[in-house]
Amino acid sequence: MSLFPQSLAEALPGQVRLDEPIGSHCTYRVGGRAVALVSVTSVHDLDVVRSVTPAHVPFLPLGAGSNLLVSDSGFDGVVLRLEQDFASVEVHRPTQSGERVRVVLGGAAVLPRIARQLVAAGITGFEWAVGVPGTVGGAIRMNAGGHGSDMAASVRSISVYDMRTGGPEQWSAEACGFGYRSSAVSADHLVLFAELELGVGDAERGKQELTDIVTWRRANQPGGQNAGSVFANPPDDSAGRLIDAAGLKGYRIGSAEVSEKHANFIQADPDGSADDVAALIRHVQKTIYDRFGIELHVENRLIGFPPTGEGAE
Numbered sequence: 001m002s003l004f005p006q007s008l009a010e011a012l013p014g015q016v017r018l019d020e021p022i023g024s025h026c027t028y029r030v031g032g033r034a035v036a037l038v039s040v041t042s043v044h045d046l047d048v049v050r051s052v053t054p055a056h057v058p059f060l061p062l063g064a065g066s067n068l069l070v071s072d073s074g075f076d077g078v079v080l081r082l083e084q085d086f087a088s089v090e091v092h093r094p095t096q097s098g099e100r101v102r103v104v105l106g107g108a109a110v111l112p113r114i115a116r117q118l119v120a121a122g123i124t125g126f127e128w129a130v131g132v133p134g135t136v137g138g139a140i141r142m143n144a145g146g147h148g149s150d151m152a153a154s155v156r157s158i159s160v161y162d163m164r165t166g167g168p169e170q171w172s173a174e175a176c177g178f179g180y181r182s183s184a185v186s187a188d189h190l191v192l193f194a195e196l197e198l199g200v201g202d203a204e205r206g207k208q209e210l211t212d213i214v215t216w217r218r219a220n221q222p223g224g225q226n227a228g229s230v231f232a233n234p235p236d237d238s239a240g241r242l243i244d245a246a247g248l249k250g251y252r253i254g255s256a257e258v259s260e261k262h263a264n265f266i267q268a269d270p271d272g273s274a275d276d277v278a279a280l281i282r283h284v285q286k287t288i289y290d291r292f293g294i295e296l297h298v299e300n301r302l303i304g305f306p307p308t309g310e311g312a313e
């Protein structure tokens with residue numbers, strides 16, 4: 001029997017890429033490599049990964065990488081990405097008028113696509129997600145939200161695989177422990193499915209809401225290499241407003257720059273450095289603390305950086 005990580009590649013032939021660049025799977029498009037990237041197509045695959053991976057090796061569930069910054073030195077562990085059947089979207093129509101609609105989403109299903117599909121089917125309550133370029137798994141972990149709603153508003157239960165103890169097991173909405181951009185889901189938990197409860201709505205009105213949201217995002221948020229809002233908003237204020245007020249729009253460290261369009265976004269240059277992005281995050285945090293006495297909390301998940309830094313996994 002080969003030693004890890006070759007043993008992992010042999011246990012799941014064709015599904016494991018060793019020494020895989022992970023930064024390129026993230027929307028920042030910078031950062032280093034992981035020991036292995038596993039394409040997970042079944043619960044059995046996860047049982048295999050668990051049985052082959054030594055206990056000290058960390059795991060990182062990867063969705064669309066739209067909230068992740070992986071350091072230039074990479075992640076010394078196994079990245080797990082759900083694929084195939086885990087991208088499913090199932091709608092269970094109510095049997096009587098007035099009842100709510102039950103929707104079961106795979107952890108790898110992508111939010112903007114789900115939002116459009118549900119609106120077209122006359123289902124309301126998930127329109128807000130059209131501008132969040134993540135997967136269901138990442139959105140549950142982060143309790144993603146916007147436009148006055150979030151995942152917590154509609155999640156009834158989730159199915160979770162624990163990489164340390166196995167599974168899957170069902171968690172109620174309460175067990176998810178949702179808070180502002182946070183949940184009880186940890187790096188050892190892989191969200192396989194989520195059950196949502198939504199309403200019956202008017203497709204035309206829903207389509208208009210999607211158009212309004214997309215128009216607002218295009219006008220107010222930059223495209224390119226970023227991972228959305230870097231910092232969570234402090235209570236009763238906006239991180240973007242504070243960063244703008246500190247004169248940091250356009251501020252640059254190496255290959256990373258505070259967006260001119262939205263001060264809470266950091267843009268990475270093509271072929272840029274994740275460590276420059278991290279240095280800029282720390283500079284912004286320190287500047288805001290020195291100027292306003294407010295501690296900004298990092299919403300982006302920082303992978304492979306020293307564990308002492310806030311936002312680090």
Ligand SMILES: Cc1cc2nc3c(=O)[nH]c(=O)nc-3n(C[C@H](O)[C@H](O)[C@H](O)COP(=O)(O)OP(=O)(O)OC[C@H]3O[C@@H](n4cnc5c(N)ncnc54)[C@H](O)[C@@H]3O)c2cc1C
Binds near residue numbers: 062139140142
């Ligand atoms: C242009 C842009 C706009 C954005 N706008 C918003 C917004 O309006 N609101 C908002 O909340 N966010 C926003 N984001 C951030 C991001 O899209 C969300 O946080 C999203 O939920 C992350 O999903 P993901 O699949 O990309 O997760 P990733 O970035 O891949 O991972 C994020 C976290 O979730 C974990 N994770 C991923 N998949 C799973 C899984 N299956 N099971 C368990 N854990 C998992 C990861 O380990 C990591 O800790 C934006 C990002 C961009 C680039």
